[in-house]
Amino acid sequence: MERKRLEDYAEDIYTCNRTRCGFCREQCPVYHVKVYETYSCRGKMLVGRGLIEKTLSPFEEMAQILDHCLLCGLCQARCALHNLDIITSMRREMVRRGFSTPVHRENVQRILTEGHLLDIRTAPKRQGQIPLYVGCVYRSKPRELATALSVLERLDIHPLIGDETCCGYIVDATGFDKEFEEVQEQLKNTYQQFEAPEILTLCPTCTITLREKYGLPVKHAIVAVAEQLHKKQGIVKSLGFRATYHDPCHLGRMLGVFAEPREILRHLGIQLVEMENNRYFSTCCGGGGGVNAVDPELSLEIAKNRVRDAIRVDVEIITTVCPTCEPTLLRAAGRLAGELGTFVDVQSLWDLLDKALQ
Ligand code: SF4
Ligand code: SF4
Known part of the structure; x- marks a missing residue:
């Protein structure tokens, strides 16, 4: 096209x-x-x-x-x-x-030849009731994927996982037009769920790409979790600490998922304190648009600015629900701890759910 x-x-x-x-x-x-x-x-x-x-x-x-x-x-x-x-x-x-930029060319080539952006460390095929598109980042993180799957199972959401290739976000975002068409073909030939009425996703970036570039009926799994917690009142224990929520750009500003993660935090008994820039006007963690690949120092400085937002509202934890935001912010929090002597931990919402559901 x-x-x-x-x-x-x-x-x-x-x-x-x-x-x-x-x-x-x-x-x-x-x-x-x-x-x-x-x-x-x-x-x-x-x-x-x-x-x-x-x-x-x-x-x-x-x-x-x-x-x-x-x-x-x-x-x-x-x-x-x-x-x-x-x-x-x-x-x-x-x-x-x-x-x-050479690093973008290399990444595009890798996706075209191997089907994935990152080293795939887990290929978790499983039977289930609702298709789940895992995405390259979670396929490179077996522990994080296992935690998310375990949380979903405990909430009676049974994901079906099959073969998949990269959604190609980074190929499209970095301007490789023709190559993106090839990546789209690759996914269409690999992924079996193009006719499914609903597909769950774990990565906000995959979610928006599959929706906007492939027309797939995707829903981020955290929305399904919020729906289940609403039905199953009282099944989580209260964690009871102060935290702030970082809205991933693709999940929040672009897909409008603001309420559900905050509802989950309320279910978990967490005192939610908003940062100055939140919801529609949340600022990026520094990991978006391929910047981390071309200028890791810039990415780190941007992430440090986001962690400073959290430090200003005096919380123990920043939580988020994006596999790129979480490590990007955690790295910045570590650097700032050395510079300021104040450490704010960064934890995935999946990890908090895992603790509260036990
Ligand atoms: S300068 Fe104004 S019009 Fe131009 S991009 Fe910025 S906000 Fe938009
Ligand atoms: S980094 Fe700046 S120019 Fe780029 S999308 Fe964000 S606000 Fe716009």
């Missing part, structure tokens, strides 16, 4: 160039660290105009700057334009014109 090209967004880009309101810049996690206009969405819109009008020719550093975007969508939440589509179309333009 022919995708929109950068010039198709000319009207949006010119609107931004004329307005230059800068609302997108206020909370952009990348801009906050880099403090350089081109890293903000407003700055990228100027680059877009230069590319459309051919007053700018692509060059290596331009491609690198475009790769320094988390695709977190916070700019789009504060703007009336198609910001994410524009940024990804600029990335596609760069790849088409021969500029791409």
